[in-house]
Amino acid sequence: MRFDRYVISIIGLLLACDLYGQSETDLLVERLMEFVAEEQTEGFDFSELAERLEYYARHPIDLNRTDGSELQELQFIPQLFIDNLLDHRNRSGRFVSRYELQVIEGVDTELLRLIVPYVTVNAPNSLSGIRAHQLVNEGTHDLMVRYGRTLQRRRGYTITDTSRSRYLGTPDQLFVRYRYHFGRDLQVAFNMKKDAGEALFGEAQRGGFDFYSGSVYVRNQGMLKGLVVGDYALQFGQGLAMWNGLGFGKSSMVQGMARQSTGLRPYTSSNEVPFLRGAAATIAGGPFSVTPFVSKRRLDGSVSYTDGRLSIGSIGQTGLHRTPNEIANRGAVAQWVYGTNAQYEYRRFRIGATAYHTHFGAAIQPQDLLRNQYAFRGASLWNTSLYYNYSWQGIYLYGEAAHSIGSGFAFTNGMIASLHSHLSVALHYRNYQRDYHSFFNQGIAEGSVASNERGLYSGLVYHPSRAVEWVLYGDFFRFPWLRYRVDAPSQGVDLLTQFTYTWYKKADVSIRYRYRQREENASMELPHNRVVEVLRQQLRISGQYKISDAWRMRNRVELTHYRKEGDATEIGWMVYQDIIFKPMAGKLSGNARIALFGTPGYNSRIYAFENNVLYAYSFPLYHNDGIRTYLNLRYRFGRRMDVWLRFATFVYRGAEEVGSGLDTIEGNQRSDVRVQLRWQF
Structure with missing residues (x-):
């Protein structure tokens, strides 16, 4: 053997x-x-x-x-x-x-x-028998500095009237990232970030950068499976009760319907919102593990006094502090979180439970609107959940049941099965009650949160050979209660089919069609809001071709169709061509794109992935008529230092201004530059 x-x-x-x-x-x-x-x-x-x-x-x-x-x-x-x-x-x-x-x-x-x-x-076990001087002399350091700026001046920087909303800082973007690693089991992370419009060492930011984030992470030390002090993320079950950071959902990757929970992780993203700050640890013994955690943060939010008592109207989700109002809301809401997770694992079976408490410095009081009848109100909330997954002879079962104490429940169950060596299916059912609440909820949903929704998803993946793959899914969903811009219970469907053919090591081409139907309030002026059908369709043909070991070509054609009663029908299109240069050996690499697009309005917008500098991938929207082009270059100074340069621009045909509000730019062009330096030592 x-x-x-x-x-x-x-x-x-x-x-x-x-x-x-x-x-x-x-x-x-x-x-x-x-x-x-x-x-x-x-x-x-x-x-x-x-x-x-x-x-x-x-x-x-x-x-x-x-x-x-x-x-x-x-x-x-x-x-x-x-x-x-x-x-x-x-x-x-x-x-x-x-x-x-x-x-x-x-x-x-x-x-x-x-x-x-x-x-x-x-x-090797990286921390066994290690002394302090080895941590200093043998660890690896990674320092990255990124600068970016929009070349055209936005309206928010031109306003001098102090009684008006305006940007108080400069249009420069600055991001500093430091990492220290000692093998696989010790990591120190530190981020500093300033967004465009925010001040730096001045005005309301006398402490320097607008956002600081850091953590120390140790793992795989006997029974201590993981320990984070600082900023961290938790991912348990299917995300109904506790989930921070990235998670897959509906896409052409059908297996993403089953969330891959990673438990405790240090938080290293530059996103300023979805994380916890404090300390957490995972302790394992045999088949059992337990993860206690505690967090204290100050969140952005709008606060006011109602009947002499402080109340929270909303909690900010952008992390931006550019205008006087944004600065006034900065850190206005105190949040405490504490709880624990316990998990049992035996071979292919896992079961876990999570319980935690969230407390705010004041009571949350949403607007008195009919759609908010079941919204959370109060200053504290207990959440509990029970989840499982089990695999057996090509079948993977998973699910979670969650409860916000004193209100509603959320349930999800799913199955991914390999019916044949060339055929797999996925099923996913969800039922999120209208009064279920969680502030760390990222369950798979058609809406923005896993609440007020029921749905059934079915997907299929067929690959008769290494060269051919066909993906198909259908998601049928219903919202039992009112939502933003939907003043009645509503329903919809999301259908996707994609065919991919791959020439081994040389090229691939894919054809995708997506059909989405939902319901929204009619746009017409009526005595009362009436819900009407909204239809979006997309057809995408994309491919890439490897010319040599150093050169690749990538292209896409995409069409969109939007229809809503009372609105003009919109048909949009976009076509792009990419050139990617990345030699096996050599100091210079890069990529470039030129794209043409035409969409009558925002409703027929198209999103497309773009290469960027390291760790700065972007996914901008294409709308109106125009040209999009960008160029990224990377140059390596030996083995320890790299520099990235990026120039990207939108040029809109016939436009007199670009953007809206304080972001408005006079003229028909918006150009952005980025410079990034990375030093590893």
């Missing part, structure tokens, strides 16, 4: 150059960004995922030591395959090579190609 495994490893090693001739990290990040960004907002920060993938590319996961949690952090590995991997190790003994993965049930060439750069065997 051992001899056979060595033979398999040798064959895998011989195939390595063929399968992994160039780094797949950048390509994988681009692909995952496309999946995630389909359901995220334009300004969503993807740096957390990109940084995590690069970290594991530099510090591969030890297949002989992992309990599967690190593999979950990669996001693209199905839980069913992780369970099969652990079973294989239990039956056959330690891995002798990472290429032994090819004999595990559930792997295909594509998944193997993605996994191999992030795993290894027999990595």
